[in-house]
């Protein structure tokens with residue numbers, strides 16, 4: 001029997017290394033078709049999973065019922081697997097350079113467990129070449145095995161979109177790749193167990209890596225264009241969303257909007273490409289310009305609001321501003337790499353008092369990462385209210401809701417254009 005047949009027959013086990021937004025949904029889907037070892041280094045999260053809950057709050061509890069999965073941090077358990085899938089974070093460091101520490105550390109764990117005949121598939125987003133240049137040599141070194149001969153490897157990027165239930169793992173076509181034809185066939189067969197629309201077989205591991213990174217780079221550059229347009233239109237006194245509604249009636253006008261680009265995908269992945277291009281002596285211009293524009297938006301919004309408060313004859317020192325939304329995007333609890341903090345820091349630089357609310361974010365996490373105490377409810381009157389994240393809970397708020405918390409000449413700052421054409425009494429500004 002080949003590896004995929006063994007997995008289907010539960011004669012071989014799959015392991016998923018890194019049980020976060022990507023790894024846990026994948027592990028849980030497999031756990032209803034195969035025998036799974038879920039490996040992570042975060043013991044407190046493992047305990048939450050053992051209790052049948054998703055620490056990221058993306059999965060329903062039902063998926064844990066009757067799942068064939070062992071949650072563990074033990075290499076002895078990991079060693080029992082034959083098909084290893086690595087889904088650990090690939091962040092950037094403070095200089096916007098790829099930080100491969102989690103990826104290489106997970107690779108070390110796998111390398112110590114590899115046996116002849118095993119498979120290793122990477123899911124983490126990386127620059128093209130990372131799997132074969134950085135990870136596979138480490139697997140070979142630690143296992144003493146030869147890649148492509150003693151063990152096989154592949155790459156299969158994830159496309160999930162936290163916070164939405166439409167493009168989930170089981171109903172979204174997935175790219176797979178392998179180090180040779182046999183590996184490609186086996187990796188495809190394993191993923192086809194859980195991906196209903198099937199898989200796309202990429203030409204090579206590098207092609208699959210490149211495909212993933214450009215999915216997010218394309219979005220980043222397009223959003224940057226919208227952000228730059230919003231700066232220009234702001235100077236012209238026209239609303240960007242009004243312009244986009246008009247332009248969007250053309251059949252081939254692309255559907256992108258201005259906004260903050262946070263999180264650990266769109267705002268991070270292009271830096272991996274920028275890094276790799278620089279290594280190959282090409283200095284990216286368009287991609288880097290997109291990053292620059294998007295990374296500047298928090299500061300831009302902050303300054304814009306400060307200027308408006310001043311324009312109504314109010315002092316800025318000790319002005320009060322309410323920020324609604326702290327997560328990196330709508331309807332998720334994840335606050336990592338949230339660009340809302342850039343707006344808040346800009347306000348603080350001017351001596352503004354800032355209150356922050358968010359129904360989705362965990363107050364303890366916000367305190368830990370940003371030193372901000374989330375309020376349960378706004379209190380008192382504010383000179384400006386900034387709706388920074390388009391949470392569902394905010395979408396239907398009427399103007400009266402904001403009016404009750406607004407001082408004279410109060411401003412509603414609608415970063416995502418949720419209340420366009422609905423605000424009559426407050427001063428209104430959106431990107």
Ligand SMILES: NC(=O)c1ccc[n+]([C@@H]2O[C@H](COP(=O)([O-])OP(=O)(O)OC[C@H]3O[C@@H](n4cnc5c(N)ncnc54)[C@H](O)[C@@H]3O)[C@@H](O)[C@H]2O)c1
Pocket residue numbers: 017018019020021022023039040041042045087088089090102103105106109123124125126157158159160161162264265
């Ligand atoms: N979140 C997304 O929307 C998304 C979408 C597509 C691709 N990706 C990519 O998938 C990868 C994983 O992202 P994520 O959002 O799931 O990350 P995450 O931070 O949610 O989860 C990663 C998990 O890996 C664990 N981990 C870290 N180092 C480890 C190690 N050495 N050994 C074992 N476990 C370890 C952490 O404890 C955590 O539970 C990244 O490369 C990311 O770019 C993410």
